[in-house]
Amino acid sequence: MRSKYWSAALFGASLVWAAPASAQNVKAGIDAWQRGDYAGAVAIWRPLAQAGDPDASFNMGQAYRLGRGVLVDLGTAQTWLEQAARKDHVDAQTTLGLLLFQNGNQAEGLKWLKMGSEKGDPRAMLVYGTALFNGDGVAQDPVLGYAYVSRSAAQGLEPARNTLAQMDEIIPLAQRKKGVALALQKAKTQSVAKSAPEPTQKVAQTTAPRTKIQQVAATIPTSGAWRIQLGAFSQRSSAEALFRKLSGSAPVAGRQQFLVTAGTVTRLQVGPYSSKTAASAACGTLLGRGQPCFPVAAK
Numbered sequence: 001m002r003s004k005y006w007s008a009a010l011f012g013a014s015l016v017w018a019a020p021a022s023a024q025n026v027k028a029g030i031d032a033w034q035r036g037d038y039a040g041a042v043a044i045w046r047p048l049a050q051a052g053d054p055d056a057s058f059n060m061g062q063a064y065r066l067g068r069g070v071l072v073d074l075g076t077a078q079t080w081l082e083q084a085a086r087k088d089h090v091d092a093q094t095t096l097g098l099l100l101f102q103n104g105n106q107a108e109g110l111k112w113l114k115m116g117s118e119k120g121d122p123r124a125m126l127v128y129g130t131a132l133f134n135g136d137g138v139a140q141d142p143v144l145g146y147a148y149v150s151r152s153a154a155q156g157l158e159p160a161r162n163t164l165a166q167m168d169e170i171i172p173l174a175q176r177k178k179g180v181a182l183a184l185q186k187a188k189t190q191s192v193a194k195s196a197p198e199p200t201q202k203v204a205q206t207t208a209p210r211t212k213i214q215q216v217a218a219t220i221p222t223s224g225a226w227r228i229q230l231g232a233f234s235q236r237s238s239a240e241a242l243f244r245k246l247s248g249s250a251p252v253a254g255r256q257q258f259l260v261t262a263g264t265v266t267r268l269q270v271g272p273y274s275s276k277t278a279a280s281a282a283c284g285t286l287l288g289r290g291q292p293c294f295p296v297a298a299k
Contacts, residue, residue: 038069057084125152146179169234226279227271239268251282
């Protein structure tokens with residue numbers, strides 16, 4: 001199973017909510033953000049971030065990532081997030097890891113996601129745990145991976161529950177028991193990171209009209225060296241069912257399914273994509289909808 005996740009719940013637009021008495025200006029910026037005064041919020045946070053306040057730095061990173069009050073600039077977002085992450089800001093470590101991971105810097109992204117996982121952030125635990133389970137970019141450790149994803153699912157993260165269900169189809173019972181025991185042990189020793197409430201307005205997700213999907217399909221390349229992997233299943237029919245479910249979505253529409261056998265599991269891959277960048281972009285869209293996804297080179 002080489003599934004990768006992230007969704008609005010994983011890569012959320014949350015900002016730091018509770019501000020200590022010594023940093024009430026950070027809270028004032030959040031109040032402005034809630035009113036829709038994004039530029040005003042940024043104006044409050046910027047000098048605080050420049051002075052090294054990790055909460056303000058994290059919020060500046062989110063503003064640049066989302067394009068609220070400033071133009072979208074992922075490079076600047078990364079700079080601010082890293083400033084906060086280096087000061088042990090858990091949300092910044094996880095968000096930075098997700099940003100890097102989504103944009104193809106897997107090794108650096110996993111480094112930060114490991115830090116977030118060790119502090120119990122559910123989003124980080126899902127991605128890093130899945131990487132451990134698959135051996136993607138890290139030494140394979142299915143028991144530890146199962147433990148992290150179990151903890152993420154226990155905290156109510158829906159994509160983690162879906163990933164855990166896929167793992168349950170693959171991993172032997174003895175390893176699952178070890179994973180659960182390890183998860184319980186870590187829960188006692190790690191402080192559970194709680195995501196801050198989201199003060200921003202949620203954008204409703206709509207399904208693209210069929211005519212739009214047909215237009216996208218018409219521009220799809222017929223050859224390419226890259227695919228996206230959407231999961232690994234103990235039953236071939238489960239992989240086929242997932243492809244049918246996703247075949248109408250813009251990143252998948254018009255492309256082929258590839259059912260790749262690996263031991264006792266069947267991996268669902270979709271393609272072709274002309275480049276790793278194109279495959280990563282498709283995964284970014286699917287991950288934003290909660291569907292695990294990862295670019296892979298076609299063999």
